[in-house]
Amino acid sequence: MTKRWARRVEVATTEVSDERLGGIDAWWRAANYLSVGQIYLLRNPLLREPLSRDDVKPRLLGHWGTTPGLNFLYAHLNRVIAERSQRTIYIAGPGHGGPGMVANSYLDGTYTDFYPEVSRDEQGLQCLFKRFSFPGGIPSHVAPETPGSIHEGGELGYSLSHAYGAAFDNPDLLVFAVVGDGEAETGPLATSWHSNKFLNPVTDGVVLPVLHLNGFKIANPTVLARIPEEELAALMEGYGHRPYIFTAGFDDESHTSIHRRFASLLDEVLDEIADIRGSAAQVDAESVERPRWPMIVFRTPKGWTGPKTIDGNKTEGSWRSHQVPLASARDTAEHLHDLDAWLKSYRADELFDEAGRLREEIAELAPPVGLRMGELPEANGGLIREDLRLPDFRDYAVEVPTPGGSVTEATRQLGTWLRDVVKLNPERFRVFGPDETASNRLQNIYEVSGKQWLAEYESPDVDQFLVRKGQVVEMLSEHQCQGWLEGYLLTGRHGLMSSYEAFIHIVDSMVNQHAKWLKVTNHIEWRRPISSLNYLLSSHVWRQDHNGFSHQDPGFIDHLVNKKADVVRVYLPADTNTLLSTFDHCLRSKQYINVVVAGKQPNPNWLTMEEAVKHCARGLGIWDWAGTEEVGTDPDVVLAAAGDIPTIEVLAAADILRREVPDLRVRVVNVVDLMRLQDDSEHPHGLTQRDFDTIFTTASPVVFAYHGYPWLIHRLTYRRNGHANIHVRGYKEEGTTTTPFDMVMLNDLDRFHLVMDVIDRVEGLGARYAGLRQKMVDARLDARAYARKFGEDVPEVRDWVWPDAKGAVEDSAAATVATGGDNE
């Protein structure tokens, strides 16, 4: 047994032998054979009968082009993993190469471990070939179903972010990350090379990026394959890497020679990594400098070893290899013949024995059990995930002597609790954010851990909270933060991402893919549940009055609720204690995407911690103290709120109504768990019809002040009995640079308009309270005029306090910290 991060010379003194190289080649041929078999063959897997059109699948679906390169790398990795006992996971950025990853996992035995029906014999091969990209079978891309994978290969661009996320706090792990040259053109991938400025060479693992330069996409050459090699090398150096360029397959060089060159290169690169790790081990994690990590450019023909030409057109080494090169194998004798020749070129009889089992001498190349890439628990993170050690959030409660009786910044208090979560979980909890951790008021975390930063340092007065080893990671790329967090969670750890609400749309498509991953893994028995992906969205739509229209968008919630109900949760806590209780719940949960939207500005507190816990458990509830209803009868009107700012406006409206329409029976409802609004047949959190009817009534008008786009409430409640009575106010894309109260006025969500809505909707009020209605209209005009004159909100609104809480607020005012610099 050798030690990890060892130089080859410490584990083996001789060159890789020809015999060994022959074994690698045999493995590669076997993987290629199995890949082609998966794409084309419905039966006759070992060609023990002459190939006939009926052996060929009726629909040929899959991607050949990138597969042989992935297989080549997998075969070589097996050797070095075995020799160096190096824990390694393989991330296949060119996710189209699904058949290759499946083939290799089958060859090393892990596939059969997970799917015993795919046995290691001819019948198993038959089963393997048929199931690929077939109804009831497995996807054509690298997918959750693929052993050893944490990376869905459908959408492109995230392989390196995932790789670095996996490497954080995994000091013994090598993440071998193959980047496709198509993928390399995407924005997220282009910036993810800079991840090396965030990796600590002592306490984190190592990422070895391999740029698989196979030259073509679906129908075009790739950019990076068509720039001078010195430009490509400069680019990689500029990204902070030492590039090793390996080219093969374009001439007559023998495979043995190619394997020898690559084996030697891989040893050189891993030795270099071992040296870097060895030097890093001499210094402590806080003094270590960013090394120049090696990376490999692996230039080989697309569709390598496949048909050179088809129908007279160049195929190997061109985009024509991207998918299924012999599209008419079932329909033309010529294509069938070419397929037969292609399959036979791998000499399967040398690879598989009579029974169809991989020959022993080839199988020996696989790493020992426990190190095979298909089985590493890091690639099935739930297996090694341990619950977080969570401090009791109740100990972080803010005092609420009476509803509205104190004022705090919700996310700042959350930051205090998170500080202690960070402290108690130094190696398995991280906070990711696009330069907004402090802006979102989580800076108390810095009392125990800084921001991990391996780029250059300037001076302490400007490099506040930067450290070489820390649990906060910030880069101005939502894509990076999301990808890192996904990689971190998928390998069994915990974390959260904080972001401005509007700009989280940047990762809409990434979160789609993660939601799909979760949905699928819920149905794969051997995949164990991972920690939920938690978002804290602050700097939300209602408090972007200063940054203006471009920063106002509450639609991420809408985006997410289209995903499967069993993976999505949305919370809109109205105050600090509710936020604490909510987040505690989120950090304990698994297999969800939790979205929590909460403001960072000073805000009244409504619930004591005890009340908040109950409120969160119910998900929504009637706030008796705020209403004026009588027991035993339905109220005249229900005022409902979801979100911190809507809650304030609803309560201020209730305040006005209490004073001005004293005989009106008002019920105030607050919603923290948005999914409660849905039918219980649609969402596991959904209220029963009966409970919904009890709370919202079936006949009284409901005026609902909602944080986001109002239509979402209709979409969630359209099956409810009282739906026709629900009138929703929310953000309707009216915003600009103005004051906070003008923002709610522009969208008719303000207290005055809510009172108007009540007057307009409760039968009989309109006639009796025309004067009050006019007063509300005037109050809006006055507020607007005041803002335009003085640049801030009318004191009447700014200083509004829930009437029963006036004394308490005055008491606490002295204690409230003044806020500055709060408008990033």
Added chain:
Amino acid sequence: MTKRWARRVEVATTEVSDERLGGIDAWWRAANYLSVGQIYLLRNPLLREPLSRDDVKPRLLGHWGTTPGLNFLYAHLNRVIAERSQRTIYIAGPGHGGPGMVANSYLDGTYTDFYPEVSRDEQGLQCLFKRFSFPGGIPSHVAPETPGSIHEGGELGYSLSHAYGAAFDNPDLLVFAVVGDGEAETGPLATSWHSNKFLNPVTDGVVLPVLHLNGFKIANPTVLARIPEEELAALMEGYGHRPYIFTAGFDDESHTSIHRRFASLLDEVLDEIADIRGSAAQVDAESVERPRWPMIVFRTPKGWTGPKTIDGNKTEGSWRSHQVPLASARDTAEHLHDLDAWLKSYRADELFDEAGRLREEIAELAPPVGLRMGELPEANGGLIREDLRLPDFRDYAVEVPTPGGSVTEATRQLGTWLRDVVKLNPERFRVFGPDETASNRLQNIYEVSGKQWLAEYESPDVDQFLVRKGQVVEMLSEHQCQGWLEGYLLTGRHGLMSSYEAFIHIVDSMVNQHAKWLKVTNHIEWRRPISSLNYLLSSHVWRQDHNGFSHQDPGFIDHLVNKKADVVRVYLPADTNTLLSTFDHCLRSKQYINVVVAGKQPNPNWLTMEEAVKHCARGLGIWDWAGTEEVGTDPDVVLAAAGDIPTIEVLAAADILRREVPDLRVRVVNVVDLMRLQDDSEHPHGLTQRDFDTIFTTASPVVFAYHGYPWLIHRLTYRRNGHANIHVRGYKEEGTTTTPFDMVMLNDLDRFHLVMDVIDRVEGLGARYAGLRQKMVDARLDARAYARKFGEDVPEVRDWVWPDAKGAVEDSAAATVATGGDNE
């Protein structure tokens, strides 16, 4: 008058004089003064009275940090524009620098041209200062309200894509693109440097990127400022540029010296560009090679010329300058004093005369009228936009002898029409796409124009349709395609983007910003309407059975309909002629975002061109020929469809019902313009209640087969009288790698399930047709079993033809082109 792209030596033989440098410095000081004034001052704009706290705005909102750098560059650009008569637009990537761009536009007079109330005197200054980031005023970022801008500065990452989009087909235009080093960390920006591989040095304009390395973001250093300079230089060389690194402001160097150095550098760089253009002019557009374009790294302190320290903390040259450095200027004497000193450091009395007008000798630095950056029509594209020359789409009609009587690939036929659009509009129409133009079947375009590609060429057999000058631009980055297209449209041209439906979510956040831009410009009188942004989304959710779950997402429509109704249009044409008519409409429209979803697979045609035109004009309609209703009475059930695949399933269900339930009165409705479903008070395309009731009835059950997430139909129709009767089938996130028909079955959108829905919902049918219902259940089971056995759909479904069309289809079968390679 000198010529464009001229070397300085051709226009002026002497060095830039000290006097001239002094003028540049005065301009810079004036712009800085006006920037600080905008952020802080409510009144007393020229400090003609001692500064008091009441002069300071109550809420200090804005961003100082990046502004002085932007101002410096603007001042220097003015000189070279004037000297070289160089048409130039300025893209401010660091969009926080709003006050700077406004200040410069005010100084050169263009701001007053657009906003006469902001006059060029003390009163105008007062007005300018107050309106900045103030209720009823202007945004704090570079915004549509800012003269000369095509680039909203809120969300970051798109400045270079916009710049290159502006440069395409604008051979006389210099696009000066300032990239913030925060922005540079985003994915989209990181890949957009590669845009230079797509720019033709003969027929396109020039982009001069300036990386504004001011070192800090909100609370962190930037990555690119904290790597060794040789690494940064290598990165820029790797991106294909020749970098010029300029550093200033970190020592005692005099401003005159700094200005001299930068003036000289700018001349050198513009001379180099002139040389490149000169050499390029010697060869034709198809022989020209990609030059190594220069770029500038502009390293200056963040908050340059602002307070060195505040409250003892380093401010100039740190993240503390990001926003409003003196946050307590209104509240503490010390900050007020510092603000006073800061403002006075610019010596406003030397810059503005008694009346408050910029002194003549400084104003002279501005380029002549016509070339001032604030007024260039390229930055207000609607001014120079000309309608497309469109071939009559009716001439491209496919024959439809009877409904369902012919089969074509809709997007392929669209490609034929687009080919001629391309041909007729060689300099103002482009098609952008992430490597999917051919995959989406638009390859007929290549008959007249190839894909513009300035990277290396290999050989003609693999470099098909690559040209150095072409109207198709493809790179595997949706961000790039979107950014280029936006830049192209904003500068007065036309285009479209084609993409896979699922992955267009990648640009969710970008399209948000464009929608916001359109909404705001609709209310700015001097902004003229630009061409609509057109999406063709193909390879849609129902035909991603082969790529599987990761490629299935129809939610972009949902995302878009949250935007303002007057900028969003969604079309779901059911066949080829409808698609042609729809797209003709889209290419004629202005100020919209048009989303068109259409399949690329062979599909039955339902409408002749004459019928399609009428259908598109109405947006939705009853297809009499498909139904079985009687005139004068409401039908028993309405079967509605939106989308090509739902239309097939609805018609197949209608076919079954016709045969099996002959006395059932079925109405078939087809929806092409989705916004018709909304209330006419909600959307300009919305149907009146009366029309809606006439078509959908108020009492009959409606079974609605919809292309996307079913909830969207409820969200659009919840105000409709008959809403409670509408039952929607659509994609409910159930998908995998399977057959096309299994995809619709997994989501209960298939013909058999629709028949079951009808039986379940029409009163009295359940009891009478229990047998038929069971038959449907069995048909589904059979279809699933068949697919799992054979890997394709049951012949009964695969070969289904609308019964009245059988003969016609057989006639046309011979003419149908076989499709291969259709599953990218």
